[in-house]
Amino acid sequence: MSQPQKGICAEPNLHGLFLMFNVEEGKEAIIREKLAIMLEIFEHYDEEHYEGMVSGVIAVGSNYWMELFPGILPKQLAPFPDFSEYDRSAPVVPFDLFIQIRADRADICHAIGIEVCALLESDVELVEQVKGFRFLDGRDLTGFVDAADNPRGMKKFDVAIVGDEDPEFTGGSYIHVQRYQHNLEKWNRLPVVEQEQIMGRTKAENMPFSTHNQAPFSHAKKITMQNAQGQPIELLCQSMPYGDMKVQGLYFIACAKSPQPFTDRLRNRIVADENGDYDKLLDFTTAETGGAFFAPSINFIKQQAKR
Numbered sequence: 488m489s490q491p492q493k494g495i496c497a498e499p500n501l502h503g504l505f506l507m508f509n510v511e512e513g514k515e516a517i518i519r520e521k522l523a524i525m526l527e528i529f530e531h532y533d534e535e536h537y538e539g540m541v542s543g544v545i546a547v548g549s550n551y552w553m554e555l556f557p558g559i560l561p562k563q564l565a566p567f568p569d570f571s572e573y574d575r576s577a578p579v580v581p582f583d584l585f586i587q588i589r590a591d592r593a594d595i596c597h598a599i600g601i602e603v604c605a606l607l608e609s610d611v612e613l614v615e616q617v618k619g620f621r622f623l624d625g626r627d628l629t630g631f632v633d634a635a636d637n638p639r640g641m642k643k644f645d646v647a648i649v650g651d652e653d654p655e656f657t658g659g660s661y662i663h664v665q666r667y668q669h670n671l672e673k674w675n676r677l678p679v680v681e682q683e684q685i686m687g688r689t690k691a692e693n694m695p696f697s698t699h700n701q702a703p704f705s706h707a708k709k710i711t712m713q714n715a716q717g718q719p720i721e722l723l724c725q726s727m728p729y730g731d732m733k734v735q736g737l738y739f740i741a742c743a744k745s746p747q748p749f750t751d752r753l754r755n756r757i758v759a760d761e762n763g764d765y766d767k768l769l770d771f772t773t774a775e776t777g778g779a780f781f782a783p784s785i786n787f788i789k790q791q792a793k794r
């Protein structure tokens with residue numbers, strides 16, 4: 488199988504830097520070359536600072552893909568899904584490139600970010616830069632452990648990496664990104680028992696409620712999915728909290744071998760079911776961006792640089 492980019496299935500890090508770029512017209516050939524150089528930057532820092540658990544992901548926006556790699560398309564690549572109901576929405580904000588830099592040292596994330604920006608400078612506009620951080624023991628800023636049941640070990644690869652079903656794109660991953668801004672003042676006014684009902688698990692001890700005890704509007708209920716055979720359909724979440732003293736939230740990042748596990752969950756969260764239940768967490772946090780990307784394998788990026 489082609490080699491996946493290291494950051495897709497990386498273990499959670501202490502720091503992240505998330506960069507979104509739009510590329511100037513007519514720069515496709517040079518960008519293809521520069522993406523391969525970017526892989527070398529990631530490798531260099533990984534080798535020099537092994538203890539820093541450095542990794543990166545280069546992901547190409549679904550709307551930009553055909554310009555950058557004309558004539559060769561991942562089978563299931565699609566624009567970010569457009570769902571909304573009442574005041575619940577998932578705005579679609581497409582970007583051309585999503586560069587995710589992660590490490591256990593903030594200085595290394597910063598140094599790589601500077602090199603990536605210098606490399607691309609003459610060809611792109613930097614449209615978003617967000618620093619993510621690990622909060623307490625892997626908690627979201629709502630105080631709950633995030634992605635507690637993420638797939639682990641080799642299971643991550645089964646969930647997040649394209650296999651033989653799309654031979655030209657093995658080793659790649661479908662990535663969805665949403666920047667959520669939390670209303671923590673409103674959230675923190677809720678009694679903890681109500682917060683726990685909304686999340687579907689206990690706050691301090693991080694114990695999941697049994698399926699029977701999960702409220703129909705809980706996050707846990709709305710993100711649980713099974714196939715026709717009753718097997719779970721999983722998603723690898725690589726999100727990180729971000730923020731300053733005024734604005735805070737979750738930089739949500741999902742990786743999967745197809746767009747469906749994300750798209751179906753997003754629909755379940757936003758569009759109310761026949762009983763009027765949606766994911767009540769959405770009353771306390773708002774998505775401000777939303778982009779669909781594909782992170783091709785290392786082999787693909789290197790091959791395309793020579794095109």
Ligand code: HEM
Nearest residue numbers: 627631632633634635636637667707710722737752753772
């Ligand atoms: C502000 C936004 C979000 C927050 C604060 C948040 C928070 C959490 C928390 C606390 C958990 C652990 C509870 C549990 O496992 O039941 C969790 C799990 C999960 N969330 Fe979210 N979430 C957010 C957005 C999303 C979105 C947009 C999706 C997908 C469309 C999603 C998909 C999942 C999945 C699949 C799990 C279960 C697997 C796992 O534990 O890793 N979440 N989320």
